[in-house]
Amino acid sequence: METSIKRAVELIRNSGYTVAFTGAGISVESGIPPFRGDNGLWSEYDPMILDLNRYYYGSEESWPVIKRLFFDFFGNAKPNFAHMVLAEWEASGLLQTIITQNIDNLHQEAGSKSVYEYHGNSRQFICLECGKYQLLKDTKLLNTAPLCVSCGGLLKPDFIFFGEQIPEPAASQSVKEAGKADLFIIIGTSGEVIPASNIPFLAKKAGAKIIEINTEEGRFTHSISDVFLQGKAGSILPKIQEQIN
Numbered sequence: 001m002e003t004s005i006k007r008a009v010e011l012i013r014n015s016g017y018t019v020a021f022t023g024a025g026i027s028v029e030s031g032i033p034p035f036r037g038d039n040g041l042w043s044e045y046d047p048m049i050l051d052l053n054r055y056y057y058g059s060e061e062s063w064p065v066i067k068r069l070f071f072d073f074f075g076n077a078k079p080n081f082a083h084m085v086l087a088e089w090e091a092s093g094l095l096q097t098i099i100t101q102n103i104d105n106l107h108q109e110a111g112s113k114s115v116y117e118y119h120g121n122s123r124q125f126i127c128l129e130c131g132k133y134q135l136l137k138d139t140k141l142l143n144t145a146p147l148c149v150s151c152g153g154l155l156k157p158d159f160i161f162f163g164e165q166i167p168e169p170a171a172s173q174s175v176k177e178a179g180k181a182d183l184f185i186i187i188g189t190s191g192e193v194i195p196a197s198n199i200p201f202l203a204k205k206a207g208a209k210i211i212e213i214n215t216e217e218g219r220f221t222h223s224i225s226d227v228f229l230q231g232k233a234g235s236i237l238p239k240i241q242e243q244i245n
């Protein structure tokens with residue numbers, strides 16, 4: 001592990017353009033469970049609650065679960081050491097941008113400025129009738145699905161449901177950032193969600209070195225990772241940070 005950390009430190013110091021690509025694993029130490037794995041949300045709930053049609057025609061069934069899974073967990077979560085190290089790296093010029101699959105806003109709360117949210121976010125809703133956005137802070141979350149203050153239509157959280165497109169500009173910017181990266185750091189993602197999981201492969205193809213941080217081996221480990229650091233993001237990133245200082 002020591003040798004791999006040293007190698008990671010060297011890659012970070014020598015990179016001219018570094019991109020971090022994060023998934024649910026980086027927020028586990030903030031108290032938000034991931035979707036997959038032993039304690040993953042999908043071992044307890046049916047992923048189809050996030051099907052767009054099912055929500056539109058059956059929000060009375062989907063909404064209470066969506067509220068519990070996303071808004072009740074996310075409401076109390078705070079950034080952990082991993083989010084904070086990435087924000088410090090951006091401020092000191094060691095990291096140029098973050099592409100995140102997360103919708104929990106924790107990178108921004110930690111102080112990161114350049115963040116592309118590949119799957120949208122949970123800070124606002126969109127009205128499925130009139131298309132207007134409504135902020136979470138202006139929306140009362142009850143046990144029935146929230147309705148638009150302008151037209152009374154059904155509001156949907158502004159993260160993507162099954163059957164929806166990846167939002168712009170995140171979709172095209174992520175591809176551009178992957179193409180620019182000298183170093184691409186994959187943190188806490190299983191690589192099972194497509195098309196997000198294609199982005200690290202694009203970075204590798206364009207010549208980036210790949211560091212992967214995860215508690216378990218996954219889709220990237222034996223295919224594209226140059227350095228695999230096995231462990232919790234909230235412990236590994238501060239260890240790298242100590243050696244950079």
Ligand code: NAD
Binds near residue numbers: 187190193
């Ligand atoms: P995933 O649930 O498929 O995989 C999580 C990964 O994190 C696993 O590979 C696991 O081994 C790893 N992991 C667990 N704890 C870790 C830790 N402490 N440090 C480092 N790695 C750890 O998550 P995914 O690959 O991001 O894809 C699932 C989708 O779920 C994403 O698209 C995301 O939008 C969504 N999601 C988001 C949140 C969030 O916003 N926090 C939470 C759950 C799911």
